[in-house]
Amino acid sequence: MSNRIKAIAFDLDGTLYFGSRAVEGAVEALKELEANHIQLFFFTNNSAKTVRQIVTKLHSLGFNATERNTYTASSACARYLEQQRLGLVYLIGSDDFRKDLEHRGIAIAEPEKAAAVVVGLDFGLTYERIAGALQAILHGARLVVANIDASYPVEHGHRLPGCGAMVGAVVGASGHQPDFIAGKPSTYMLELLCSDQGLGQKEICVVGDSIESDIEMADRFQCRSILYDHFDMFKDYLRDRATSFKHIINILN
Numbered sequence: 001m002s003n004r005i006k007a008i009a010f011d012l013d014g015t016l017y018f019g020s021r022a023v024e025g026a027v028e029a030l031k032e033l034e035a036n037h038i039q040l041f042f043f044t045n046n047s048a049k050t051v052r053q054i055v056t057k058l059h060s061l062g063f064n065a066t067e068r069n070t071y072t073a074s075s076a077c078a079r080y081l082e083q084q085r086l087g088l089v090y091l092i093g094s095d096d097f098r099k100d101l102e103h104r105g106i107a108i109a110e111p112e113k114a115a116a117v118v119v120g121l122d123f124g125l126t127y128e129r130i131a132g133a134l135q136a137i138l139h140g141a142r143l144v145v146a147n148i149d150a151s152y153p154v155e156h157g158h159r160l161p162g163c164g165a166m167v168g169a170v171v172g173a174s175g176h177q178p179d180f181i182a183g184k185p186s187t188y189m190l191e192l193l194c195s196d197q198g199l200g201q202k203e204i205c206v207v208g209d210s211i212e213s214d215i216e217m218a219d220r221f222q223c224r225s226i227l228y229d230h231f232d233m234f235k236d237y238l239r240d241r242a243t244s245f246k247h248i249i250n251i252l253n
């Protein structure tokens with residue numbers, strides 16, 4: 001079975017690195033996989049940074065990332081908007097998200113002119129921005145969101161509100177549920193990967209630390225997955241589970 005795996009989609013945060021530190025053995029393991037002609041891809045629900053910034057971080061940690069093999073929720077949003085010809089959008093999101101949109105020819109518009117409201121993580125979200133999103137939706141704009149993650153982990157076991165909190169404000173104001181979700185556990189990034197690389201779903205394996213996000217995406221896509229359980233917390237998990245990168249290689253062999 002493992003012989004059929006041609007590509008691996010790695011989650012980033014909690015799998016390849018914690019904060020600014022690469023996980024022990026990860027860089028070496030990925031080099032070994034590449035030497036065995038496995039294609040590597042980097043998947044993140046991050047919606048606040050540009051693809052280029054994510055690639056730069058991966059590079060600095062020793063991973064062989066490029067803009068071609070890195071998929072972020074915000075860049076996936078931009079590709080969806082481009083595919084759907086939704087060229088004018090009202091954005092709740094960071095300046096870097098706006099750059100990824102503009103890179104795909106998507107322009108920021110006033111609420112009344114927007115074909116879609118796009119939502120990513122926004123550290124400066126205001127009442128006025130929510131009001132703008134409501135106006136756009138009342139004028140018929142679709143709601144396209146990077147992800148619906150409720151919160152994300154930071155240092156010392158603390159958590160901060162995620163993109164889902166921004167989506168919740170817009171949904172709460174408008175009563176309009178998201179028309180499209182780009183990030184995990186939606187399968188859209190895997191669909192892009194398959195069409196970009198000419199791969200089939202049975203040729204891909206997802207490796208990630210989140211059952212609700214990474215493994216759920218793989219299950220919905222009906223591809224293989226390995227739960228990366230760095231802290232050995234999911235002992236009852238009955239499927240492929242690895243507590244180290246050596247272990248991941250063993251499972252794949």
Ligand SMILES: [Mg+2]
Pocket residue numbers: 011012013014015208209210
């Ligand atoms: Mg993760």
